[in-house]
Amino acid sequence: MTLTLTRDERGGLTHGPAPRPPRWPRWVTGWLFVLPAVALFLLMGAYTIANGLLLSFAKWNGFTPEWKWVGLDNYADLLGADPSLAGDLRRAGWNTLQVMVAVPALTVAIALPLAMMLNSITRLRAFLRSVYFLPYVTSGIAVYYAWRYVLEPDGAINLLLGALGLGTLRQPQGFLGNPDTALPTLILVLVWSAVPIATLLYLSGLQAIDRGLVEAAQIDGAAPRHVLRRIIWPLLRPITVAIVLLGVRDALHGFQIFLVMTNGGPGGHTDVLGLMAYRLSFMKGLSPTLGVASALGWLLFAGAVLLTLANARMLRRVE
Template sequence: MKRWRQALTGYAFVLPALVLFAVMGVYTIGYGLLLSFARWNGFSPHWTWVGLDNYLDVLYQDPNTAPYVQEAALHTVVVMVFVPLLAVVVGLPVAIALNRIRLFRTTLRTVFFLPYVTTGIAVFYAWTYVLQPQGSLNFILTHLGLGTLAQPQGFLGNPTTALPTLIVVMAWSAIPVAILLFLTGLQAIDPAVIDAATVDGASGMRMTTSIVWPLLRPITAAVILLNLRDSLQGFQMFLLMTNGGPGGHTNVLGLEVYKQAFFKELRPTLGISSALGWLLFVAAILLASVNVRALRSRT
Protein backbone atom coordinates (compact mmCIF):
# COMPACT_ATOMS: atom_id res chain seq x y z
CA MET A 1 0.00 0.00 0.00
CA LYS A 2 2.85 2.38 0.75
CA ARG A 3 4.32 1.78 -2.71
CA TRP A 4 0.93 2.37 -4.36
CA ARG A 5 0.46 5.55 -2.34
CA GLN A 6 3.85 6.87 -3.44
CA ALA A 7 3.09 6.05 -7.08
CA LEU A 8 -0.30 7.78 -6.93
CA THR A 9 1.27 10.81 -5.29
CA GLY A 10 3.81 11.05 -8.09
CA TYR A 11 1.13 10.69 -10.76
CA ALA A 12 -0.95 13.37 -9.02
CA PHE A 13 1.92 15.83 -9.31
CA VAL A 14 2.52 14.93 -12.96
CA LEU A 15 -1.15 14.92 -13.96
CA PRO A 16 -1.59 18.73 -14.44
CA ALA A 17 1.36 18.84 -16.82
CA LEU A 18 0.03 15.83 -18.74
CA VAL A 19 -3.42 17.39 -19.03
CA LEU A 20 -1.94 20.68 -20.22
CA PHE A 21 0.20 18.88 -22.80
CA ALA A 22 -2.76 16.79 -23.98
CA VAL A 23 -5.00 19.84 -24.41
CA MET A 24 -2.46 22.33 -25.76
CA GLY A 25 -0.30 19.83 -27.61
CA VAL A 26 -1.91 16.59 -28.75
CA TYR A 27 -5.42 18.01 -29.22
CA THR A 28 -4.16 21.10 -31.06
CA ILE A 29 -1.94 19.07 -33.38
CA GLY A 30 -4.71 16.58 -34.14
CA TYR A 31 -7.24 19.37 -34.67
CA GLY A 32 -4.91 21.15 -37.07
CA LEU A 33 -4.26 17.95 -39.03
CA LEU A 34 -7.98 17.26 -39.46
CA LEU A 35 -8.59 20.89 -40.41
CA SER A 36 -6.05 20.60 -43.24
CA PHE A 37 -8.46 18.19 -44.97
CA ALA A 38 -11.48 20.48 -44.66
CA ARG A 39 -12.79 23.91 -45.63
CA TRP A 40 -13.80 26.21 -42.81
CA ASN A 41 -13.98 29.97 -42.38
CA GLY A 42 -13.71 29.92 -38.60
CA PHE A 43 -17.35 30.89 -37.99
CA SER A 44 -19.68 28.33 -39.56
CA PRO A 45 -20.75 25.48 -37.25
CA HIS A 46 -19.66 22.74 -39.66
CA TRP A 47 -16.64 21.87 -41.76
CA THR A 48 -16.73 20.90 -45.42
CA TRP A 49 -14.57 17.82 -45.93
CA VAL A 50 -12.44 18.16 -49.09
CA GLY A 51 -9.74 15.53 -48.62
CA LEU A 52 -6.46 16.43 -50.32
CA ASP A 53 -7.86 19.43 -52.19
CA ASN A 54 -6.32 21.90 -49.75
CA TYR A 55 -2.87 20.45 -50.33
CA LEU A 56 -3.38 20.45 -54.10
CA ASP A 57 -4.67 24.04 -53.98
CA VAL A 58 -1.58 25.11 -52.08
CA LEU A 59 0.78 23.39 -54.51
CA TYR A 60 -0.75 24.19 -57.90
CA GLN A 61 -4.51 23.75 -58.24
CA ASP A 62 -5.99 27.03 -56.96
CA PRO A 63 -4.98 30.11 -59.02
CA ASN A 64 -5.93 32.34 -56.08
CA THR A 65 -3.56 30.58 -53.70
CA ALA A 66 -0.80 28.66 -55.50
CA PRO A 67 0.97 31.68 -57.12
CA TYR A 68 1.32 33.43 -53.76
CA VAL A 69 2.59 30.24 -52.12
CA GLN A 70 5.08 29.62 -54.92
CA GLU A 71 6.41 33.17 -54.71
CA ALA A 72 6.67 32.89 -50.92
CA ALA A 73 8.45 29.52 -51.29
CA LEU A 74 11.05 31.09 -53.58
CA HIS A 75 11.71 33.88 -51.06
CA THR A 76 11.89 31.32 -48.25
CA VAL A 77 14.50 29.28 -50.13
CA VAL A 78 16.61 32.42 -50.61
CA VAL A 79 16.39 33.16 -46.88
CA MET A 80 17.20 29.53 -46.02
CA VAL A 81 20.37 29.68 -48.12
CA PHE A 82 21.81 33.03 -47.07
CA VAL A 83 20.92 33.28 -43.37
CA PRO A 84 22.74 30.04 -42.37
CA LEU A 85 25.58 30.96 -44.72
CA LEU A 86 26.03 34.36 -43.10
CA ALA A 87 25.74 32.83 -39.62
CA VAL A 88 28.61 30.44 -40.35
CA VAL A 89 30.79 32.78 -42.42
CA VAL A 90 30.59 35.58 -39.84
CA GLY A 91 30.14 33.55 -36.66
CA LEU A 92 33.13 31.23 -37.04
CA PRO A 93 35.84 33.91 -37.56
CA VAL A 94 34.43 36.03 -34.73
CA ALA A 95 34.37 33.00 -32.43
CA ILE A 96 37.99 32.15 -33.31
CA ALA A 97 39.03 35.75 -32.61
CA LEU A 98 37.15 35.83 -29.28
CA ASN A 99 38.72 32.53 -28.30
CA ARG A 100 42.25 33.84 -28.90
CA ILE A 101 42.09 37.23 -27.25
CA ARG A 102 42.69 37.65 -23.53
CA LEU A 103 41.93 41.32 -22.85
CA PHE A 104 38.23 42.19 -22.32
CA ARG A 105 37.21 38.69 -23.45
CA THR A 106 34.11 38.52 -21.24
CA THR A 107 33.01 42.05 -22.17
CA LEU A 108 33.34 41.39 -25.89
CA ARG A 109 31.44 38.12 -25.63
CA THR A 110 28.63 39.94 -23.86
CA VAL A 111 28.55 42.66 -26.52
CA PHE A 112 28.39 40.14 -29.36
CA PHE A 113 25.62 38.17 -27.62
CA LEU A 114 23.41 41.21 -26.91
CA PRO A 115 21.46 41.06 -30.23
CA TYR A 116 20.10 37.65 -29.26
CA VAL A 117 18.89 38.52 -25.77
CA THR A 118 17.34 41.84 -26.82
CA THR A 119 13.56 41.74 -27.23
CA GLY A 120 12.79 40.79 -30.82
CA ILE A 121 9.88 43.15 -31.44
CA ALA A 122 11.81 46.14 -30.11
CA VAL A 123 14.78 45.25 -32.30
CA PHE A 124 12.59 44.89 -35.39
CA TYR A 125 11.01 48.29 -34.86
CA ALA A 126 14.42 49.83 -34.24
CA TRP A 127 15.71 48.38 -37.51
CA THR A 128 12.61 49.67 -39.30
CA TYR A 129 13.43 53.18 -38.10
CA VAL A 130 17.08 52.83 -39.16
CA LEU A 131 16.08 51.65 -42.65
CA GLN A 132 13.43 54.32 -43.35
CA PRO A 133 13.93 56.96 -46.10
CA GLN A 134 14.91 59.48 -43.42
CA GLY A 135 16.51 56.85 -41.22
CA SER A 136 19.98 56.56 -39.79
CA LEU A 137 21.45 54.40 -42.54
CA ASN A 138 20.59 56.80 -45.36
CA PHE A 139 21.84 59.69 -43.21
CA ILE A 140 25.20 58.00 -42.59
CA LEU A 141 25.66 57.00 -46.23
CA THR A 142 24.88 60.51 -47.43
CA HIS A 143 27.31 62.19 -45.02
CA LEU A 144 30.07 59.70 -45.86
CA GLY A 145 29.86 60.63 -49.52
CA LEU A 146 28.12 57.37 -50.42
CA GLY A 147 24.83 58.92 -51.44
CA THR A 148 24.58 56.64 -54.46
CA LEU A 149 24.05 53.73 -52.08
CA ALA A 150 21.27 55.49 -50.19
CA GLN A 151 17.68 54.49 -50.94
CA PRO A 152 15.24 57.44 -51.27
CA GLN A 153 12.27 55.13 -50.66
CA GLY A 154 14.04 53.34 -47.82
CA PHE A 155 15.78 49.99 -47.86
CA LEU A 156 12.51 48.23 -47.02
CA GLY A 157 10.51 50.16 -49.61
CA ASN A 158 12.69 49.23 -52.58
CA PRO A 159 11.71 45.82 -54.05
CA THR A 160 15.35 45.20 -54.97
CA THR A 161 16.80 45.76 -51.51
CA ALA A 162 13.91 44.73 -49.23
CA LEU A 163 14.57 40.98 -49.07
CA PRO A 164 18.39 41.23 -48.86
CA THR A 165 17.99 43.79 -46.07
CA LEU A 166 15.71 41.48 -44.09
CA ILE A 167 18.18 38.62 -44.61
CA VAL A 168 20.93 40.78 -43.10
CA VAL A 169 18.71 41.71 -40.13
CA MET A 170 17.78 38.05 -39.59
CA ALA A 171 21.41 36.99 -39.80
CA TRP A 172 22.34 39.77 -37.35
CA SER A 173 20.01 38.12 -34.83
CA ALA A 174 21.29 34.61 -35.60
CA ILE A 175 25.03 35.26 -35.52
CA PRO A 176 25.29 35.57 -31.67
CA VAL A 177 24.03 32.00 -31.20
CA ALA A 178 26.45 30.78 -33.87
CA ILE A 179 29.31 32.55 -32.08
CA LEU A 180 28.33 30.98 -28.75
CA LEU A 181 28.12 27.49 -30.23
CA PHE A 182 31.42 27.85 -32.08
CA LEU A 183 33.09 29.13 -28.91
CA THR A 184 31.83 26.07 -27.05
CA GLY A 185 33.27 23.83 -29.75
CA LEU A 186 36.60 25.67 -29.81
CA GLN A 187 37.02 25.35 -26.05
CA ALA A 188 36.32 21.60 -26.30
CA ILE A 189 39.19 21.02 -28.74
CA ASP A 190 42.13 19.28 -27.11
CA PRO A 191 45.05 21.76 -26.91
CA ALA A 192 47.41 18.90 -27.67
CA VAL A 193 45.93 18.67 -31.17
CA ILE A 194 46.63 22.36 -31.80
CA ASP A 195 50.12 22.06 -30.36
CA ALA A 196 50.90 19.06 -32.57
CA ALA A 197 49.65 20.88 -35.66
CA THR A 198 51.78 23.92 -34.73
CA VAL A 199 54.86 21.75 -34.38
CA ASP A 200 54.15 20.32 -37.84
CA GLY A 201 54.15 23.83 -39.26
CA ALA A 202 50.40 24.56 -39.48
CA SER A 203 49.41 28.13 -38.65
CA GLY A 204 46.89 30.79 -39.54
CA MET A 205 44.47 29.85 -42.30
CA ARG A 206 45.97 26.38 -42.65
CA MET A 207 45.26 25.66 -39.00
CA THR A 208 41.65 26.86 -39.36
CA THR A 209 40.82 24.99 -42.54
CA SER A 210 42.63 21.71 -41.84
CA ILE A 211 42.35 21.34 -38.06
CA VAL A 212 39.75 23.59 -36.48
CA TRP A 213 37.09 23.48 -39.19
CA PRO A 214 36.84 19.65 -39.41
CA LEU A 215 36.65 19.39 -35.62
CA LEU A 216 33.81 21.93 -35.58
CA ARG A 217 31.73 20.11 -38.21
CA PRO A 218 29.08 18.93 -35.68
CA ILE A 219 28.75 22.51 -34.37
CA THR A 220 28.46 23.82 -37.92
CA ALA A 221 25.70 21.32 -38.63
CA ALA A 222 23.83 22.47 -35.53
CA VAL A 223 24.17 26.14 -36.52
CA ILE A 224 22.90 25.40 -40.03
CA LEU A 225 20.00 23.32 -38.74
CA LEU A 226 18.87 25.97 -36.25
CA ASN A 227 18.96 28.70 -38.87
CA LEU A 228 17.21 26.54 -41.46
CA ARG A 229 14.39 25.98 -38.98
CA ASP A 230 14.07 29.67 -38.17
CA SER A 231 14.25 30.63 -41.85
CA LEU A 232 11.59 28.10 -42.81
CA GLN A 233 9.06 28.75 -40.06
CA GLY A 234 9.82 32.25 -38.79
CA PHE A 235 7.66 35.14 -39.93
CA GLN A 236 7.49 37.67 -37.08
CA MET A 237 10.23 39.87 -38.50
CA PHE A 238 8.67 39.87 -41.97
CA LEU A 239 5.24 40.64 -40.49
CA LEU A 240 6.40 43.56 -38.35
CA MET A 241 8.91 45.15 -40.71
CA THR A 242 7.28 44.79 -44.15
CA ASN A 243 4.15 42.59 -43.89
CA GLY A 244 5.37 40.89 -47.05
CA GLY A 245 5.78 44.09 -49.05
CA PRO A 246 6.59 45.91 -51.14
CA GLY A 247 4.45 44.10 -53.68
CA GLY A 248 4.97 40.70 -52.07
CA HIS A 249 8.76 40.81 -52.48
CA THR A 250 9.36 39.82 -48.85
CA ASN A 251 6.49 37.38 -48.44
CA VAL A 252 7.67 34.04 -46.99
CA LEU A 253 5.86 30.78 -46.29
CA GLY A 254 5.44 31.38 -42.56
CA LEU A 255 3.87 34.75 -43.25
CA GLU A 256 1.67 33.27 -45.98
CA VAL A 257 0.31 30.72 -43.49
CA TYR A 258 -0.62 33.59 -41.19
CA LYS A 259 -2.25 35.57 -43.99
CA GLN A 260 -4.24 32.58 -45.25
CA ALA A 261 -5.56 31.95 -41.76
CA PHE A 262 -6.61 35.46 -40.77
CA PHE A 263 -6.55 37.89 -43.70
CA LYS A 264 -8.33 36.20 -46.62
CA GLU A 265 -11.80 37.66 -46.36
CA LEU A 266 -14.88 35.94 -47.83
CA ARG A 267 -12.98 32.68 -48.36
CA PRO A 268 -12.80 29.68 -46.00
CA THR A 269 -9.01 29.43 -45.96
CA LEU A 270 -8.24 28.10 -42.47
CA GLY A 271 -7.98 24.63 -43.98
CA ILE A 272 -5.58 25.89 -46.63
CA SER A 273 -3.53 27.61 -43.95
CA SER A 274 -3.40 24.40 -41.94
CA ALA A 275 -2.38 22.38 -45.00
CA LEU A 276 0.43 24.82 -45.76
CA GLY A 277 1.53 24.67 -42.14
CA TRP A 278 1.74 20.88 -42.27
CA LEU A 279 3.73 21.04 -45.49
CA LEU A 280 6.18 23.34 -43.70
CA PHE A 281 6.35 20.86 -40.83
CA VAL A 282 7.15 17.98 -43.20
CA ALA A 283 9.78 20.11 -44.96
CA ALA A 284 11.39 20.91 -41.60
CA ILE A 285 11.50 17.21 -40.66
CA LEU A 286 13.08 16.30 -44.01
CA LEU A 287 15.69 19.04 -43.69
CA ALA A 288 16.55 17.90 -40.18
CA SER A 289 16.84 14.28 -41.33
CA VAL A 290 19.12 15.20 -44.23
CA ASN A 291 21.26 17.34 -41.95
CA VAL A 292 21.59 14.58 -39.33
CA ARG A 293 22.37 11.93 -41.97
CA ALA A 294 25.02 14.15 -43.58
CA LEU A 295 26.57 14.77 -40.18
CA ARG A 296 26.49 11.07 -39.23
CA SER A 297 28.13 10.04 -42.50
CA ARG A 298 31.14 12.32 -41.83
CA THR A 299 31.73 11.68 -38.15
Protein backbone atom coordinates in the same frame (compact mmCIF):
# COMPACT_ATOMS: atom_id res chain seq x y z
CA MET B 1 5.33 7.00 18.64
CA THR B 2 2.09 5.03 18.97
CA LEU B 3 2.38 1.66 20.74
CA THR B 4 -0.01 -1.21 20.18
CA LEU B 5 -0.48 -4.63 21.73
CA THR B 6 0.30 -7.52 19.42
CA ARG B 7 0.48 -11.27 19.98
CA ASP B 8 3.78 -13.07 19.57
CA GLU B 9 4.27 -16.60 18.21
CA ARG B 10 3.37 -18.16 21.59
CA GLY B 11 0.15 -16.21 21.88
CA GLY B 12 1.41 -13.68 24.44
CA LEU B 13 0.81 -9.95 24.30
CA THR B 14 3.73 -7.69 23.51
CA HIS B 15 4.15 -3.95 23.07
CA GLY B 16 5.35 -2.61 19.70
CA PRO B 17 5.02 0.25 17.26
CA ALA B 18 1.83 0.56 15.26
CA PRO B 19 2.07 -0.93 11.75
CA ARG B 20 2.68 1.68 9.03
CA PRO B 21 -0.05 2.23 6.43
CA PRO B 22 0.76 0.79 3.02
CA ARG B 23 2.84 3.18 0.86
CA TRP B 24 2.00 4.11 -2.71
CA PRO B 25 4.29 2.71 -5.39
CA ARG B 26 6.88 5.18 -6.53
CA TRP B 27 5.52 5.29 -10.07
CA VAL B 28 2.19 6.61 -8.73
CA THR B 29 3.98 9.47 -6.98
CA GLY B 30 5.92 10.22 -10.14
CA TRP B 31 2.79 10.34 -12.26
CA LEU B 32 1.09 12.67 -9.77
CA PHE B 33 3.95 15.14 -10.23
CA VAL B 34 3.91 14.80 -14.02
CA LEU B 35 0.12 14.79 -14.43
CA PRO B 36 -0.40 18.61 -14.56
CA ALA B 37 2.18 19.01 -17.33
CA VAL B 38 0.79 16.02 -19.24
CA ALA B 39 -2.76 17.37 -18.95
CA LEU B 40 -1.65 20.80 -20.18
CA PHE B 41 0.17 19.23 -23.13
CA LEU B 42 -2.83 17.07 -24.05
CA LEU B 43 -5.12 20.11 -23.93
CA MET B 44 -2.90 22.73 -25.57
CA GLY B 45 -0.59 20.51 -27.62
CA ALA B 46 -2.04 17.18 -28.72
CA TYR B 47 -5.60 18.49 -29.15
CA THR B 48 -4.39 21.51 -31.11
CA ILE B 49 -2.16 19.40 -33.34
CA ALA B 50 -4.90 16.87 -34.04
CA ASN B 51 -7.42 19.65 -34.67
CA GLY B 52 -5.04 21.36 -37.07
CA LEU B 53 -4.42 18.14 -38.97
CA LEU B 54 -8.17 17.54 -39.38
CA LEU B 55 -8.65 21.14 -40.44
CA SER B 56 -6.17 20.68 -43.30
CA PHE B 57 -8.72 18.37 -44.95
CA ALA B 58 -11.60 20.85 -44.71
CA LYS B 59 -12.79 24.28 -45.78
CA TRP B 60 -13.65 26.64 -42.93
CA ASN B 61 -13.67 30.38 -42.31
CA GLY B 62 -13.43 30.18 -38.52
CA PHE B 63 -17.03 31.29 -37.86
CA THR B 64 -19.46 28.73 -39.25
CA PRO B 65 -20.39 25.90 -36.86
CA GLU B 66 -19.44 23.12 -39.28
CA TRP B 67 -16.51 22.35 -41.52
CA LYS B 68 -16.83 21.36 -45.16
CA TRP B 69 -14.73 18.27 -45.74
CA VAL B 70 -12.78 18.37 -49.00
CA GLY B 71 -10.21 15.62 -48.51
CA LEU B 72 -6.88 16.35 -50.18
CA ASP B 73 -8.14 19.34 -52.16
CA ASN B 74 -6.31 21.83 -49.94
CA TYR B 75 -2.99 20.09 -50.56
CA ALA B 76 -3.76 19.89 -54.27
CA ASP B 77 -4.50 23.63 -54.33
CA LEU B 78 -1.13 24.33 -52.73
CA LEU B 79 0.62 22.13 -55.28
CA GLY B 80 -0.84 24.04 -58.25
CA ALA B 81 -4.49 23.10 -58.66
CA ASP B 82 -5.67 26.58 -57.61
CA PRO B 83 -4.40 29.20 -60.09
CA SER B 84 -5.20 32.03 -57.66
CA LEU B 85 -2.62 30.67 -55.20
CA ALA B 86 0.03 29.46 -57.65
CA GLY B 87 1.72 32.80 -58.31
CA ASP B 88 1.87 33.87 -54.67
CA LEU B 89 3.10 30.43 -53.61
CA ARG B 90 5.89 30.40 -56.19
CA ARG B 91 7.06 33.85 -55.16
CA ALA B 92 6.86 33.06 -51.44
CA GLY B 93 8.60 29.71 -51.98
CA TRP B 94 11.44 31.35 -53.92
CA ASN B 95 11.89 33.99 -51.22
CA THR B 96 11.85 31.33 -48.51
CA LEU B 97 14.50 29.35 -50.38
CA GLN B 98 16.74 32.41 -50.62
CA VAL B 99 16.40 32.99 -46.88
CA MET B 100 17.07 29.30 -46.15
CA VAL B 101 20.35 29.42 -48.07
CA ALA B 102 21.62 32.93 -47.32
CA VAL B 103 20.95 33.17 -43.58
CA PRO B 104 22.80 29.99 -42.49
CA ALA B 105 25.67 30.62 -44.90
CA LEU B 106 26.23 34.20 -43.76
CA THR B 107 25.77 33.23 -40.11
CA VAL B 108 28.52 30.63 -40.32
CA ALA B 109 30.79 32.97 -42.31
CA ILE B 110 30.49 35.69 -39.65
CA ALA B 111 30.16 33.68 -36.43
CA LEU B 112 33.21 31.44 -36.89
CA PRO B 113 35.76 34.28 -37.27
CA LEU B 114 34.15 36.11 -34.34
CA ALA B 115 34.39 33.00 -32.18
CA MET B 116 38.04 32.47 -33.14
CA MET B 117 38.81 36.10 -32.29
CA LEU B 118 37.09 35.78 -28.90
CA ASN B 119 38.94 32.52 -28.25
CA SER B 120 42.31 34.11 -29.00
CA ILE B 121 42.01 37.04 -26.58
CA THR B 122 42.21 36.92 -22.81
CA ARG B 123 41.18 40.41 -21.75
CA LEU B 124 37.59 41.62 -22.03
CA ARG B 125 36.46 38.22 -23.31
CA ALA B 126 33.45 38.11 -20.99
CA PHE B 127 32.49 41.69 -21.86
CA LEU B 128 32.74 41.14 -25.62
CA ARG B 129 30.83 37.87 -25.34
CA SER B 130 28.01 39.73 -23.59
CA VAL B 131 28.03 42.45 -26.24
CA TYR B 132 27.80 39.92 -29.07
CA PHE B 133 25.04 37.99 -27.29
CA LEU B 134 22.90 41.09 -26.63
CA PRO B 135 20.92 40.94 -29.92
CA TYR B 136 19.77 37.40 -29.11
CA VAL B 137 18.21 38.26 -25.76
CA THR B 138 16.60 41.52 -26.91
CA SER B 139 12.87 41.38 -27.58
CA GLY B 140 12.40 40.54 -31.23
CA ILE B 141 9.37 42.76 -31.95
CA ALA B 142 11.01 45.81 -30.37
CA VAL B 143 14.21 45.20 -32.35
CA TYR B 144 12.28 44.85 -35.61
CA TYR B 145 10.52 48.17 -35.05
CA ALA B 146 13.88 49.76 -34.27
CA TRP B 147 15.32 48.39 -37.52
CA ARG B 148 12.32 49.75 -39.42
CA TYR B 149 13.06 53.22 -38.07
CA VAL B 150 16.75 52.93 -38.97
CA LEU B 151 15.98 51.74 -42.52
CA GLU B 152 13.38 54.40 -43.39
CA PRO B 153 14.05 57.01 -46.13
CA ASP B 154 15.09 59.55 -43.49
CA GLY B 155 16.53 56.91 -41.18
CA ALA B 156 19.98 56.64 -39.67
CA ILE B 157 21.55 54.54 -42.44
CA ASN B 158 20.64 56.97 -45.23
CA LEU B 159 21.82 59.90 -43.10
CA LEU B 160 25.09 58.10 -42.35
CA LEU B 161 25.70 57.31 -46.02
CA GLY B 162 25.10 60.95 -46.91
CA ALA B 163 27.47 62.14 -44.18
CA LEU B 164 30.21 59.78 -45.44
CA GLY B 165 29.90 61.04 -49.01
CA LEU B 166 28.26 57.82 -50.21
CA GLY B 167 25.05 59.43 -51.38
CA THR B 168 24.81 57.12 -54.38
CA LEU B 169 24.14 54.23 -52.01
CA ARG B 170 21.22 55.98 -50.34
CA GLN B 171 17.73 54.62 -50.93
CA PRO B 172 15.14 57.40 -51.38
CA GLN B 173 12.34 54.84 -50.83
CA GLY B 174 14.07 53.36 -47.83
CA PHE B 175 15.84 50.04 -47.80
CA LEU B 176 12.55 48.25 -47.12
CA GLY B 177 10.62 50.18 -49.79
CA ASN B 178 12.91 49.27 -52.67
CA PRO B 179 12.07 45.87 -54.20
CA ASP B 180 15.75 45.27 -54.98
CA THR B 181 16.97 45.82 -51.41
CA ALA B 182 14.02 44.76 -49.24
CA LEU B 183 14.69 41.02 -49.05
CA PRO B 184 18.52 41.32 -48.78
CA THR B 185 18.00 43.83 -45.96
CA LEU B 186 15.73 41.44 -44.06
CA ILE B 187 18.25 38.64 -44.57
CA LEU B 188 20.95 40.81 -43.02
CA VAL B 189 18.71 41.57 -40.04
CA LEU B 190 18.05 37.84 -39.60
CA VAL B 191 21.78 37.15 -39.75
CA TRP B 192 22.39 39.90 -37.19
CA SER B 193 19.98 38.18 -34.79
CA ALA B 194 21.36 34.67 -35.48
CA VAL B 195 25.09 35.40 -35.16
CA PRO B 196 25.17 35.69 -31.32
CA ILE B 197 24.04 32.15 -30.53
CA ALA B 198 26.15 30.76 -33.37
CA THR B 199 29.20 32.60 -32.05
CA LEU B 200 28.73 31.18 -28.56
CA LEU B 201 28.27 27.67 -29.95
CA TYR B 202 31.47 27.98 -31.96
CA LEU B 203 33.28 29.47 -28.96
CA SER B 204 32.29 26.55 -26.76
CA GLY B 205 33.46 24.16 -29.48
CA LEU B 206 36.81 25.94 -29.84
CA GLN B 207 37.39 25.84 -26.09
CA ALA B 208 36.71 22.09 -26.10
CA ILE B 209 39.40 21.38 -28.72
CA ASP B 210 42.61 19.94 -27.32
CA ARG B 211 45.27 22.63 -27.61
CA GLY B 212 47.87 19.92 -28.07
CA LEU B 213 46.52 19.14 -31.54
CA VAL B 214 46.84 22.74 -32.68
CA GLU B 215 50.28 23.19 -31.12
CA ALA B 216 51.56 19.96 -32.68
CA ALA B 217 50.40 21.12 -36.11
CA GLN B 218 52.04 24.52 -35.62
CA ILE B 219 55.32 22.88 -34.56
CA ASP B 220 55.23 20.78 -37.73
CA GLY B 221 55.03 24.00 -39.73
CA ALA B 222 51.31 24.08 -40.59
CA ALA B 223 50.06 27.50 -41.64
CA PRO B 224 47.07 29.00 -39.79
CA ARG B 225 44.77 28.34 -42.74
CA HIS B 226 45.83 24.68 -42.77
CA VAL B 227 45.19 24.39 -39.02
CA LEU B 228 41.74 25.84 -39.57
CA ARG B 229 40.96 23.63 -42.54
CA ARG B 230 42.45 20.32 -41.37
CA ILE B 231 41.92 20.41 -37.59
CA ILE B 232 39.52 23.06 -36.35
CA TRP B 233 36.88 22.92 -39.08
CA PRO B 234 36.36 19.11 -39.02
CA LEU B 235 36.01 19.18 -35.23
CA LEU B 236 33.46 22.01 -35.45
CA ARG B 237 31.42 20.36 -38.21
CA PRO B 238 28.68 19.01 -35.90
CA ILE B 239 28.17 22.52 -34.49
CA THR B 240 28.04 23.90 -38.03
CA VAL B 241 25.35 21.39 -38.97
CA ALA B 242 23.31 22.43 -35.93
CA ILE B 243 23.67 26.14 -36.77
CA VAL B 244 22.61 25.53 -40.37
CA LEU B 245 19.61 23.52 -39.22
CA LEU B 246 18.55 26.32 -36.85
CA GLY B 247 18.79 28.85 -39.68
CA VAL B 248 16.77 26.67 -42.03
CA ARG B 249 14.13 26.10 -39.34
CA ASP B 250 13.77 29.84 -38.75
CA ALA B 251 13.42 30.40 -42.49
CA LEU B 252 10.64 27.81 -42.77
CA HIS B 253 8.60 28.78 -39.72
CA GLY B 254 9.65 32.31 -38.83
CA PHE B 255 7.50 35.10 -40.23
CA GLN B 256 7.44 37.73 -37.45
CA ILE B 257 10.21 39.84 -38.96
CA PHE B 258 8.51 39.83 -42.37
CA LEU B 259 5.13 40.67 -40.84
CA VAL B 260 6.38 43.52 -38.65
CA MET B 261 8.90 45.11 -41.00
CA THR B 262 7.33 44.75 -44.47
CA ASN B 263 4.17 42.59 -44.29
CA GLY B 264 5.41 40.93 -47.47
CA GLY B 265 5.92 44.15 -49.40
CA PRO B 266 6.80 45.89 -51.50
CA GLY B 267 4.71 44.05 -54.07
CA GLY B 268 5.24 40.66 -52.46
CA HIS B 269 9.04 40.81 -52.77
CA THR B 270 9.48 39.81 -49.10
CA ASP B 271 6.59 37.36 -48.88
CA VAL B 272 7.55 33.98 -47.40
CA LEU B 273 5.62 30.76 -46.83
CA GLY B 274 5.21 31.29 -43.10
CA LEU B 275 3.77 34.76 -43.65
CA MET B 276 1.49 33.41 -46.36
CA ALA B 277 0.12 30.78 -43.96
CA TYR B 278 -0.56 33.53 -41.41
CA ARG B 279 -2.30 35.68 -44.00
CA LEU B 280 -4.48 32.79 -45.20
CA SER B 281 -5.46 32.07 -41.60
CA PHE B 282 -6.33 35.50 -40.26
CA MET B 283 -6.37 38.09 -43.04
CA LYS B 284 -8.99 36.69 -45.46
CA GLY B 285 -12.14 37.74 -43.62
CA LEU B 286 -14.96 35.25 -44.16
CA SER B 287 -13.18 33.33 -46.91
CA PRO B 288 -12.86 29.61 -46.05
CA THR B 289 -9.06 29.54 -46.23
CA LEU B 290 -8.19 28.23 -42.76
CA GLY B 291 -7.96 24.70 -44.16
CA VAL B 292 -5.52 25.79 -46.87
CA ALA B 293 -3.43 27.61 -44.25
CA SER B 294 -3.41 24.49 -42.07
CA ALA B 295 -2.34 22.35 -45.02
CA LEU B 296 0.48 24.80 -45.78
CA GLY B 297 1.57 24.64 -42.15
CA TRP B 298 1.69 20.85 -42.28
CA LEU B 299 3.73 20.93 -45.49
CA LEU B 300 6.20 23.24 -43.76
CA PHE B 301 6.24 20.85 -40.80
CA ALA B 302 6.97 17.92 -43.12
CA GLY B 303 9.83 19.89 -44.66
CA ALA B 304 11.25 20.62 -41.20
CA VAL B 305 11.04 16.91 -40.27
CA LEU B 306 12.88 15.91 -43.45
CA LEU B 307 15.59 18.46 -42.73
CA THR B 308 15.90 17.16 -39.16
CA LEU B 309 16.33 13.59 -40.43
CA ALA B 310 18.94 14.78 -42.91
CA ASN B 311 20.71 16.61 -40.10
CA ALA B 312 20.75 13.48 -37.93
CA ARG B 313 22.20 11.46 -40.81
CA MET B 314 24.90 14.04 -41.43
CA LEU B 315 25.83 14.04 -37.75
CA ARG B 316 26.15 10.25 -37.77
CA ARG B 317 28.48 10.50 -40.76
CA VAL B 318 30.58 13.10 -38.98
CA GLU B 319 30.87 10.96 -35.87
